[in-house]
Amino acid sequence: MTGQVSANGDRRPTPDSKDTPAIRTRGLTKSYGERRGVFDLDLEVRQGEIFGFLGPNGAGKTVTIRVLLDLIRPQRGRAEVFGLDSRRDAVAIHRAVGYLPGELALEPRLTGRQILTYLGNLRGGVEWSFVEQLAGRLELNLEQRFGEYSRGNKQKVGLVQAFMHRPRLLVLDEPTGGLDPLHQETVMELVREARDEGGSTVFFSSHILSEVQSLCERVGFIREGRLAQLGPVDELPGMNSYTVEAELGRPVPPETIFSIEGVSNVKVEGSSVSCTLRGDMAPLIQALSPYEPHRLVSREPSLSELFLHLYGASGDGDRDAGDGEQYVRPSKEV
8 A cells, every 4th residue: 555645644544455565674673782673674464364473582573563663763674564654654554553562551540441442532433332342252341440450351451452443454462461271262263353354464473382373374483683484384393393291001112103204302211202293193192002101291392492493502592582481381181
């Protein structure tokens, strides 16, 4: 979209070609010192896709989002949203975007209803029945003061305000942070519906790999402010792998495990087996069944393990990756 100028001088979005990226950056740089910020970032997000943006703490995810929304200014480079310049056309971009920041700060004395009414009025009004529907699905009490909310309920207020005007672009920074598993699933349903029913593009950062695998067509990994990997989620190394641990009734020959397709890092100690599995678990279960398994546990890799898989143990930029382990879902017992 090239945009058109309204009577008050604002540049407003106009219908654009589907070939115009929802997000495009070229040489985007915002430095906070050695390896902090973003550096020469070239990124494109297609219209109508759900795009995952991953990286350890301090890698540059939030900096990228804030530059896109003109909340901070880059030192050089360019960022566009639906073809609009992030600096010159910031007002028009804000109309088209629903944004959930990683840290939500709102007036603690106002109720959830008052906050959402105020924010809706700033947008020229929203469909209040849709606001009520969102609050109901998230089980959010709108009559409680924001300062009295738990962390999870504050997150729900932020989610409602991001979705309530049915934006063309949703920018979600750790959208399920602070939520219990049931409401995490509800958020993923809302994201899918926004894309499938409303045609929205979704750009979100997350530490939870199962969310990324479930939702995203493509993902980008940012490391030390630079885009390190970009591609379809199922094609990136380590994204579809699990660590499996088994306790058996009797020892299994190691070659039985080594022969299974997709299995690596095999360790056999008596009747205990551990390995890394990429792909379907059925062949592994079938191979172990004659050895009387009485405990089988699988877990997805943590973000730090995935980064080690992608880049190896070197590099100071991974020193914060371990912080992501607190977001990993519990292991699944079979």
